[in-house]
Amino acid sequence: MCLNTIDLVHAIEIKAMPTRIELKLSRPNSIYHPSAVEIEAMPTRIELKLSRPNRIYRPSEPLQGKIVVKSASSISHYGIRMALNGSVNLQVRGGSAGVIESFYGVVKPITILSKSLDIKPSGKIVSGTTEIPFSIILRNSKEDNLERFYETFHGTNISIQYLATVDIMRGYLHKPLSAIVEFIVESDRADLLDQPIPPEIVIFYITQDTQRHPILPELKSGGFRIIGRISTQRSMLEPLSGELTVEASAIPICSIDIHLLRVESILLGEKIVTETSLIQTTQVADGDVCRNMTLPIYVVLPRLLTCPTVLAGPFSIEFKVAIVISFQSELSKLHPKSDPRTPRLWTAMETLPLELVRTSAFDSNAKD
Missing domain, CATH: 2.60.40.640 (Immunoglobulin-like)
Structure with missing residues (x-):
């Protein structure tokens, strides 16, 4: 089979053509600002920051801190609500109980603290970083507490834990933005011994x-x-x-x-x-x-x-x-x-x- 000169050159060009991948940007001038690219990729985040780094508070003191919201765009919400919960969680494990006791499993928790507070009514949070301060008294002298405030403790079968939770309600079409942090409770000054005890x-x-x-x-x-x-x-x-x-x-x-x-x-x-x-x-x-x-x-x-x-x-x-x-x-x-x-x-x-x-x-x- 004979090929003329034109056909031969065309065949050589096809075989020699490399594979190419082209990346097309959305802007013809190809100019972007680095900060703008980062904000566009940043998801909405919410964080609870307490005022004390060690997170230790007493029942008569206010729990203070701020709610930090980082978002690339403004957010409409139906209110920001904060809840404080403290409980004694009791659990009976199989190794420490008999056959009958093992059926009980987790014993009903003892509620120490349960209160909630509206931090902000419905509105809008602007884009960027927003800090919302809060201050909540753990125990009010005018309130009737269900239980005394036991100190924070994490054991095997007994756990005494205090949690602060914040929720930003966004309606039925969006999941609420939530954050939770544990704070540590120690005894009130009024309940402490004034003098150091002599070691026994x-x-x-x-x-x-x-x-x-x-x-x-x-x-x-x-x-x-x-x-x-x-x-x-x-x-x-x-x-x-x-x-x-x-x-x-x-x-x-x-x-x-x-x-x-x-x-x-x-x-x-x-x-x-x-x-x-x-x-x-x-x-x-x-x-x-x-x-x-x-x-x-x-x-x-x-x-x-x-x-x-x-x-x-x-x-x-x-x-x-x-x-x-x-x-x-x-x-x-x-x-x-x-x-x-x-x-x-x-x-x-x-x-x-x-x-x-x-x-x-x-x-x-x-x-x-």
Whole structure:
């Protein structure tokens, strides 16, 4: 088959033509402002900012802050409403209750705080960033409260939580814009002790004869003796302090730990369901220690995981401190991640009750 010169050149051009992709802008002059592009892509956002960075307030104080709305365009709304809610949430888990109690599951929450306030009537929010201040008294002396204001606490079965929620209503065709933030409640100054409490010091002895659980035969026959003292009644903002001394031990010590425990009890019908859980562990010594040498005990209490001891009707929150001595043993190597709450053959322990209180002398917001 013969091709003339024109056909041959046309065929070569088609084979040599590359693939092209062209991007066409909406504006013929191709001129854009960077800020305008960012605003067009920015979704509408709402945020609740409290006046205090630590979010700690007292019941008699106003909860203050501002509602921050960021939007690319103006927004029409049917009102801005704010709600404050506080409750004691009680939950019975299967591991801490019997078969019958497990059917109850979540116990009805105890309402502490429930109030709402209209921040703004219906109107329009302009484009850009808008800040709307608010101030709401948590507890009014003229109001009848359903419950006392317990301090914020997050436990295993008991949670005491306070939430602030804001809603911008936009009608049936649009979802409301909402934001939520947790604030922390501490006791009122009027309810605090004026003077710091004197620490209640308890002297403890840990020997093979004081153990209520089985221990290794070599520990039983060889013997050991650890003595010490520790404070069992402390202010919330003070560290748990004390000291201990290893006077004698036939077997080398592996470690000495201080376990901070919480004891949560819930009244369920005619039965009290109690669960003990570990809050934190502080190591006092790692490895064998010199005999007759005093070791300091210094434990900082975590804020959200502890609260003043509560002995209420439907529930209670208490605390304990456990001094645990772990001895070197081949058996312990087979269980490196054993539950510290469970006594083991290679451990010796002493558990003491711990009462936590809040005093004005150590109040973090006393000068607010």
